[in-house]
Each structure stands twice: as C-alpha cells, then as structure tokens.
Amino acid sequence: MDTTQPTIALIGHGIMGEAILSGLIRDGLTPADHILAAGPRVDRGEELRDRYGIRPFTDNRAAAEQADVVILSVKPQRLDRVLENLRGHIQPDALIISIVAGASIEKIATQLGHSCIVRSMPNTPGQIGEGITVWVPSPSVNEEQKKTVRQILGALGQEIFVEEENYLDMATALSGTGPAYVFLFLEALIDAGVHLGFPRRIAEQLVLQTVSGSVDYYRRKKAHPAALRNEVTSPGGTSAEAIYYLEKAGFRTAISRAIWAAYERSQELGKDKPTGQLKENS
Structure with a gap:
C-alpha cells in the first residue's frame, strides 16, 4: 500500500x-x-x-x-x-x-x-x-x-x-459481539454501585478503573484468570461470598449460553447463500 x-x-x-x-x-x-x-x-x-x-x-x-x-x-x-x-x-x-x-x-x-x-x-x-x-x-x-x-x-x-472460515462465526460471537457483553457488565456494576449509595460519577470511576486495571494486571501477570481470582478471594471473605452467589446464579452458564446464541445467530445470517463453486482466478 x-x-x-x-x-x-x-x-x-x-x-x-x-x-x-x-x-x-x-x-x-x-x-x-x-x-x-x-x-x-x-x-x-x-x-x-x-x-x-x-x-x-x-x-x-x-x-x-x-x-x-x-x-x-x-x-x-x-x-x-x-x-x-x-x-x-x-x-x-x-x-x-x-x-x-x-x-x-x-x-x-x-x-x-x-x-x-x-x-x-x-x-x-x-x-x-x-x-x-x-x-x-x-x-x-x-x-x-x-x-x-x-x-x-x-x-x-x-x-x-x-485459515478456516468457520472461525469467523465464532469470532462474531466472542469478539465481534463481545463489547456488548462488557458494556452490559459495566452498566450492571455501575448501577449496583448507585444502588449501594454512591453518586453515579463515583460509581463509574470506581468501576472503569477496576475493570481496566484488572485487564492490565492480567496482561502483566500472564497467569490463568482462576489463579488471579484466587489471589483476591480470601476464605470466608467478601469476594468469596460474592463469587458464591454469582456461581449459584449461573453466571458462567449465562455467559456461555449467550455467546453460543450469538454464534448460532451468526450462522443463521449466513444460511441464505447461493450454491456454487469458488474458483481461483486464472
């Protein structure tokens, strides 16, 4: 170019x-x-x-x-x-x-x-x-x-x-649609902070820096997310209590099913396609 x-x-x-x-x-x-x-x-x-x-x-x-x-x-x-x-x-x-x-x-x-x-x-x-x-x-x-x-x-x-086109539908569900999941998570955290009693501007600042700082920390440590989660989860502590509730509410399953639904929708969008052979340029 x-x-x-x-x-x-x-x-x-x-x-x-x-x-x-x-x-x-x-x-x-x-x-x-x-x-x-x-x-x-x-x-x-x-x-x-x-x-x-x-x-x-x-x-x-x-x-x-x-x-x-x-x-x-x-x-x-x-x-x-x-x-x-x-x-x-x-x-x-x-x-x-x-x-x-x-x-x-x-x-x-x-x-x-x-x-x-x-x-x-x-x-x-x-x-x-x-x-x-x-x-x-x-x-x-x-x-x-x-x-x-x-x-x-x-x-x-x-x-x-x-090299395989089927990865594109997977990418659509994971990274293409991914920002929507992240924004929804941010929205939920901020609203929870407001519900606790924080002014919205303070809740936003706390959530945004917590999320961006956690991502940077993960990149630098290069450890499995589970290991990093365990670092901040003391036995009987606040993190353990919160994670117990998230797991009981099906947090992981909900995310997995949402991404699978997006993947299936991506495939549906591509079903209405003409048949025919893709040939090399001569």
Missing part, C-alpha cells in the same frame, strides 16, 4: 465504515482522496468529506468501479441487494473485504461473480484503534493482497489471520 496507494471504496459509511477510513488516514496508509465512501445519505457523505477529506458517493457502483479494494460494511439485511447492484461493476483484479456478520465467502463470491474475497470480523473498539479483527481469505487472494488486508485491518487495532 505504501507504494501503490490504492483507491479504496467503502460500501456503507456507517460507524465501522468511518472507523476504517479514519484509521487508514490516521496511520497514513492511503491519501484521503483515495478513499471513496458510498452510502444513501447525502448529508452523511458530506459530513465525512468535511471531516476527513474523503470522496463521498451515493452510487455504490460508481465508487466500486474506481476501486482497487472494495470494503463491504453494510448491514446483513441489506447485503443481498447491495451485491446484486454491484455485480459486474467490480474491477477484475480488485480485492473485496467484507465485515458483514454471517456473510460467507461463497455467498459474496457467487452473488458478485468475483472470487478474490476476504471475510473479516472487527469489533467496536476498532473505532479508536483498539479493536481486534479475525479474517480469512479465499484461495484467490495472493500474498501481496494479504499484506494489504493486514494493513487495512491493522488500522483498527490487532488482526488475526485464520
């Missing part, structure tokens, strides 16, 4: 689309005027143009036809219509990167009539460059294109390459 400065089209310029384009610009991976952001809302496109200097489009085809890399960042429910509209308007050697939950490589390749596809699953912290993205390429993606993918997804934070 440093030498070729490809033109990148974002099909869908919502929250994650903006996270990608802002990361690309922040990391200096491609000039702002090489980023084409397409979406139905004129005001949104103008907002992004004024903020970042990108080129806005309301016509997906017009943006895709000019792009070396096309990033699909639309809602799963809109994907079929978008792919049908884009078919025949992708450059033959273009790279397609999808961040659409549940959409398989086969589905995208068949509906687009294009085989150079990368399926990926980023998460919300990518908006501040602290996310993590799991990705898998189709057989047609060459090594130079994989390097490009690493740079683009790296603008969102960490990236993990996998």
Whole structure:
C-alpha cells in the first residue's frame, strides 16, 4: 500500500465504515482522496468529506468501479441487494473485504461473480484503534493482497489471520459481539454501585478503573484468570461470598449460553447463500 496507494471504496459509511477510513488516514496508509465512501445519505457523505477529506458517493457502483479494494460494511439485511447492484461493476483484479456478520465467502463470491474475497470480523473498539479483527481469505487472494488486508485491518487495532472460515462465526460471537457483553457488565456494576449509595460519577470511576486495571494486571501477570481470582478471594471473605452467589446464579452458564446464541445467530445470517463453486482466478 505504501507504494501503490490504492483507491479504496467503502460500501456503507456507517460507524465501522468511518472507523476504517479514519484509521487508514490516521496511520497514513492511503491519501484521503483515495478513499471513496458510498452510502444513501447525502448529508452523511458530506459530513465525512468535511471531516476527513474523503470522496463521498451515493452510487455504490460508481465508487466500486474506481476501486482497487472494495470494503463491504453494510448491514446483513441489506447485503443481498447491495451485491446484486454491484455485480459486474467490480474491477477484475480488485480485492473485496467484507465485515458483514454471517456473510460467507461463497455467498459474496457467487452473488458478485468475483472470487478474490476476504471475510473479516472487527469489533467496536476498532473505532479508536483498539479493536481486534479475525479474517480469512479465499484461495484467490495472493500474498501481496494479504499484506494489504493486514494493513487495512491493522488500522483498527490487532488482526488475526485464520485459515478456516468457520472461525469467523465464532469470532462474531466472542469478539465481534463481545463489547456488548462488557458494556452490559459495566452498566450492571455501575448501577449496583448507585444502588449501594454512591453518586453515579463515583460509581463509574470506581468501576472503569477496576475493570481496566484488572485487564492490565492480567496482561502483566500472564497467569490463568482462576489463579488471579484466587489471589483476591480470601476464605470466608467478601469476594468469596460474592463469587458464591454469582456461581449459584449461573453466571458462567449465562455467559456461555449467550455467546453460543450469538454464534448460532451468526450462522443463521449466513444460511441464505447461493450454491456454487469458488474458483481461483486464472
């Protein structure tokens, strides 16, 4: 990317689309005027143009036809219509990167009539460059294109390459949806603090620093979470009492079942896919 400065089209310029384009610009991976952001809302496109200097489009085809890399960042429910509209308007050697939950490589390749596809699953912290993205390429993606993918997804934070596509549904349930679990946990802790009698601002400060400090501590100690939990769980103490109640309430089971439900939903989103063989580019 440093030498070729490809033109990148974002099909869908919502929250994650903006996270990608802002990361690309922040990391200096491609000039702002090489980023084409397409979406139905004129005001949104103008907002992004004024903020970042990108080129806005309301016509997906017009943006895709000019792009070396096309990033699909639309809602799963809109994907079929978008792919049908884009078919025949992708450059033959273009790279397609999808961040659409549940959409398989086969589905995208068949509906687009294009085989150079990368399926990926980023998460919300990518908006501040602290996310993590799991990705898998189709057989047609060459090594130079994989390097490009690493740079683009790296603008969102960490990236993990996998060779089996079934990991993407797992990643959707664990890391893609994961921030929602964390935010719910934070909300519950803060509300509990307010219920105890703390002003909300103090409860928020206590909870945020406790959670972020615990994560940093875990990273530095590099011990199993159970070992770290035991460090702060004295026999007959407050932590032991709280954990006993959480276990009795099915805390672990609830989390496990919630993630499994998200995994099954991700698979359901990908079931409506055309059949067909994915072939290498000749």
